[in-house]
Amino acid sequence: MTGQPIGVFDSGVGGLSVAREIRALLPAEDILYFADTAYCPYGGRPVDEIRERSLLVVNRLVGEGAKVVVVACNTASAAALETLRAVIDVPVIGMEPALKPAVTKSLRGRVGVMATPATLRAERFDRLVEHYGNGAEIFPLPCPGLVEHVELGEVDGDGVEETLKELLGPIMRAEVDTVVLGCTHYPFLRAAISRIMGPGVSIVDSGAAVARQVQRVLAVNGTVSVSGDGIFRLLTSGNAEAVGKVASRLWTEPLTAETVDLASV
Ligand code: DGL
Numbered sequence: 001m002t003g004q005p006i007g008v009f010d011s012g013v014g015g016l017s018v019a020r021e022i023r024a025l026l027p028a029e030d031i032l033y034f035a036d037t038a039y040c041p042y043g044g045r046p047v048d049e050i051r052e053r054s055l056l057v058v059n060r061l062v063g064e065g066a067k068v069v070v071v072a073c074n075t076a077s078a079a080a081l082e083t084l085r086a087v088i089d090v091p092v093i094g095m096e097p098a099l100k101p102a103v104t105k106s107l108r109g110r111v112g113v114m115a116t117p118a119t120l121r122a123e124r125f126d127r128l129v130e131h132y133g134n135g136a137e138i139f140p141l142p143c144p145g146l147v148e149h150v151e152l153g154e155v156d157g158d159g160v161e162e163t164l165k166e167l168l169g170p171i172m173r174a175e176v177d178t179v180v181l182g183c184t185h186y187p188f189l190r191a192a193i194s195r196i197m198g199p200g201v202s203i204v205d206s207g208a209a210v211a212r213q214v215q216r217v218l219a220v221n222g223t224v225s226v227s228g229d230g231i232f233r234l235l236t237s238g239n240a241e242a243v244g245k246v247a248s249r250l251w252t253e254p255l256t257a258e259t260v261d262l263a264s265v
Helices: 016-025 047-063 074-087 099-105 117-121 123-132 146-151 158-173 186-197 207-221 240-251
Strands: 006-010 031-035 068-071 110-115 137-142 178-181 202-204 232-236 257-259
Touching (some): 006 047, 016 031, 031 047, 047 074, 068 074, 074 117, 099 178, 099 202, 146 158
Parallel strands (some): 006 031, 110 137
């Protein structure tokens, strides 16, 4: 890495959907990405465990010199953002389901929110609905099992279509006209979700908004990298070969992953 990287973290490869927005907006920035694959998925785990893993990972990213950390995971943000901000001394940018833009966009005020069970259970989600629901009918849709498809690189094909058709049933019957992708793994399934929901349904996620927030924070802190091509480095707590293979598919460029033992920090 040349300068100080932007640290990006998710339970697995899902946060690459956010990292690609950061890459597109800030191509000169180095990105250090951590996939906590050994503990993926986070969505069915207790809050304390998600918090503990998030702290370990973020400490590692900061130890590697990250100038800012992006929690590219709605589940970890819901569970751990306050804790992280209290103990980490670089800016920590989190994310939440893009409810506000979805409610603005929805013509009939019927919005489905796909996310992990942990994200939808969190108090943070209730607050989001309270602040931005604006009278719209919000249909939370927990999607257990979906992250696992993406972790295997299955973003299209019969298996994932079948899982999606079953999962999306409730929000199709509710006749939502807008769907929020409230988990960073789901943007990789956008085409399949859109095909099943039909052409009249808008699909929104928060990746681009997070990238803009990163840009603002770097500008305020005077830490923007302006020249050269940024380097992308991929760390994982899982199997480097398997993670590298799936990540390359999602990133649409060859990537090599390095396995890191967080316990040794
Ligand atoms: N990608 C994550 C999110 O945005 C979490 C997926 C999981 O590990 O359950 O919520």
